[in-house]
Amino acid sequence: MSVPDLQDINRALKLIRPFIHRTPVLTSSAINDIAGSKLFFKCENFQKAGAFKFRGASHAVITLDKTGKRKGVATHSSGNHAAALALAASIHHLPSYIVMPENAPRIKKLAVAGYGARIYYCPPTLEAREQTLHKVVQETGAVFIHPYDNVRVIAGQGTVALELLEQMPSPDIIIAPVGGGGLLSGTAIAVKKLSPHTRVIGAEPAGADDAARSFHTGQLMPSVDPHTIADGLLTSLSERTFTIIRHYVDDILTAKDETIIRAMRMIWERMKIIVEPSAAVPLAVVIENPEIFNNKTTGIILSGGNADLDHLPF
Amino acid sequence: MSVPDLQDINRALKLIRPFIHRTPVLTSSAINDIAGSKLFFKCENFQKAGAFKFRGASHAVITLDKTGKRKGVATHSSGNHAAALALAASIHHLPSYIVMPENAPRIKKLAVAGYGARIYYCPPTLEAREQTLHKVVQETGAVFIHPYDNVRVIAGQGTVALELLEQMPSPDIIIAPVGGGGLLSGTAIAVKKLSPHTRVIGAEPAGADDAARSFHTGQLMPSVDPHTIADGLLTSLSERTFTIIRHYVDDILTAKDETIIRAMRMIWERMKIIVEPSAAVPLAVVIENPEIFNNKTTGIILSGGNADLDHLPF
Numbered sequence: 276m277s278v279p280d281l282q283d284i285n286r287a288l289k290l291i292r293p294f295i296h297r298t299p300v301l302t303s304s305a306i307n308d309i310a311g312s313k314l315f316f317k318c319e320n321f322q323k324a325g326a327f328k329f330r331g332a333s334h335a336v337i338t339l340d341k342t343g344k345r346k347g348v349a350t351h352s353s354g355n356h357a358a359a360l361a362l363a364a365s366i367h368h369l370p371s372y373i374v375m376p377e378n379a380p381r382i383k384k385l386a387v388a389g390y391g392a393r394i395y396y397c398p399p400t401l402e403a404r405e406q407t408l409h410k411v412v413q414e415t416g417a418v419f420i421h422p423y424d425n426v427r428v429i430a431g432q433g434t435v436a437l438e439l440l441e442q443m444p445s446p447d448i449i450i451a452p453v454g455g456g457g458l459l460s461g462t463a464i465a466v467k468k469l470s471p472h473t474r475v476i477g478a479e480p481a482g483a484d485d486a487a488r489s490f491h492t493g494q495l496m497p498s499v500d501p502h503t504i505a506d507g508l509l510t511s512l513s514e515r516t517f518t519i520i521r522h523y524v525d526d527i528l529t530a531k532d533e534t535i536i537r538a539m540r541m542i543w544e545r546m547k548i549i550v551e552p553s554a555a556v557p558l559a560v561v562i563e564n565p566e567i568f569n570n571k572t573t574g575i576i577l578s579g580g581n582a583d584l585d586h587l588p589f
Numbered sequence: 590m591s592v593p594d595l596q597d598i599n600r601a602l603k604l605i606r607p608f609i610h611r612t613p614v615l616t617s618s619a620i621n622d623i624a625g626s627k628l629f630f631k632c633e634n635f636q637k638a639g640a641f642k643f644r645g646a647s648h649a650v651i652t653l654d655k656t657g658k659r660k661g662v663a664t665h666s667s668g669n670h671a672a673a674l675a676l677a678a679s680i681h682h683l684p685s686y687i688v689m690p691e692n693a694p695r696i697k698k699l700a701v702a703g704y705g706a707r708i709y710y711c712p713p714t715l716e717a718r719e720q721t722l723h724k725v726v727q728e729t730g731a732v733f734i735h736p737y738d739n740v741r742v743i744a745g746q747g748t749v750a751l752e753l754l755e756q757m758p759s760p761d762i763i764i765a766p767v768g769g770g771g772l773l774s775g776t777a778i779a780v781k782k783l784s785p786h787t788r789v790i791g792a793e794p795a796g797a798d799d800a801a802r803s804f805h806t807g808q809l810m811p812s813v814d815p816h817t818i819a820d821g822l823l824t825s826l827s828e829r830t831f832t833i834i835r836h837y838v839d840d841i842l843t844a845k846d847e848t849i850i851r852a853m854r855m856i857w858e859r860m861k862i863i864v865e866p867s868a869a870v871p872l873a874v875v876i877e878n879p880e881i882f883n884n885k886t887t888g889i890i891l892s893g894g895n896a897d898l899d900h901l902p903f
């Protein structure tokens with residue numbers, strides 16, 4: 276099982292830099308006062324396609340071999356990875372095939388279609404998705420790009436931390452949300468090599484706490500029937516991301532949905548920026564654990580901004 | 590009747606610079622595609638207290654004489670000027686007295702109170718506001734800071750354009766919303782002196798079009814029973830702002846409320862930033878008048894971000 280190292284992440288940044296936004300780091304004295312902490316927000320909600328996922332997807336697309344570049348890419352996802360992969364494929368002029376559950380939100384379907392992907396609808400079960408994807412890959416010859424269990428995707432996601440460490444040198448803590456673990460894995464590898472004294476913490480919804488349970492028991496424990504407003508974090512760790520996280524991450528903390536919603540609204544109201552529920556989980560963890568973050572400088576990765584304006588949780 | 594000149598605006602920027610945010614200029618290729626135009630958004634929604642008003646209020650507070658600094662400042666407003674003046678007064682350690690209508694939104698009352706102002710409630714009529722303010726000024730000796738009919742306030746608002754012209758040299762057009770005309774007046778003075786070929790356009794809701802009517806008839810015509818979602822733009826020009834606008838502004842265009850709401854949502858969805866309805870009026874004007882903005886570079890002043898998340902118009 277291969278995992279990326281710092282060199283892979285550095286190389287990824289060099290390759291994707293012309294295509295991504297170098298997102299800004301914002302601060303809010305009002306939120307600092309509330310949290311009793313000095314927080315630096317890395318705004319991947321401003322990234323292309325609205326989330327950090329565009330980094331990993333771009334890296335995967337750019338590093339395809341010749342056949343892959345002709346045949347294109349495929350994935351199953353109803354979320355940010357689908358849109359990111361479709362956009363990355365379109366920018367590099369190759370076809371993309373996205374398997375989505377029939378009941379995916381209309382706005383997500385429109386985004387993926389708008390980036391020129393060919394969409395295949397399937398019943399909303401993991402089994403149906405995987406079967407449909409298998410058929411699509413067989414028919415088209417496209418390369419399956421997994422949303423997180425993929426070395427190049429992980430290396431791409433790690434570029435967020437490379438930029439953040441240039442923008443805020445030597446933080447005490449960096450905290451990133453964890454779903455499948457791609458972002459947290461890339462972040463942890465980059466941070467532990469470049470700034471070993473910085474603690475890396477994963478932030479997970481209490482209602483989908485497979486990563487926290489796996490981390491604390493030392494055994495990979497997939498999600499069973501997860502429920503959370505942070506719909507980007509429902510997936511479970513893979514063997515690969517679990518191995519990386521066990522090795523490099525200092526802790527995984529959870530937050531309740533009501534705190535996630537409060538944190539999300541705080542970011543909207545105080546910072547005047549739009550983040551999706553999953554992106555608010557790290558701030559929720561800070562709010563629920565003041566003793567850990569008090570008087571520390573903490574970098575927070577705001578993972579994405581694709582909130583559904585027709586169904587706000589507050 | 591005195592009006593500020595470029596020197597006053599330059600001086601204002603020097604005085605307020607340590608206290609304000611130099612707000613960023615953002616672009617969106619998605620919105621450019623929709624609008625058929627190259628737009629540069631000056632993000633005063635990120636300004637302290639959430640709107641450009643903090644510039645004028647800060648300038649007014651800093652330039653008070655000795656007595657004024659002891660006695661403090663007063664105004665009547667239910668909107669961004671009240672919060673901005675209260676915050677500016679608090680930063681400079683002087684008292685502020687704000688007259689607000691009893692029915693002002695709870696969130697606005699909390700903001701003003703949170704900045705340490707003393708609030709006086711009155712019935713929601715202009716007459717009651719003015720009477721209450723008169724009494725407060727007599728009792729406290731505080732200096733009345735008008736939200737726009739004030740030379741120092743106008744000079745302060747003009748500093749937005751000074752920064753914008755450094756951030757995007759030589760635009761074809763700069764467009765700012767117009768309510769009482771303080772922002773548009775300061776903008777026009779700065780732009781016409783520094784970049785004479787740049788057209789300055791005011792953007793007004795069709796449901797509160799007193800500035801457009803005044804501009805096109807050459808006669809100051811106050812608002813009568815204005816109705817618009819852009820609640821920061823309900824006020825009418827004063828003799829002072831009308832004189833400046835007639836002299837320096839190239840045109841005033843209006844937009845319908847439905848376009849304003851569409852433009853607001855477009856900014857939220859595509860740029861992932863929060864703007865209030867009034868701040869979306871310039872983009873609405875661009876959308877309704879493609880022939881004017883096509884293939885031009887246009888600077889848009891996003892005036893504020895104090896949207897009421899409990900009562901979204903979409």
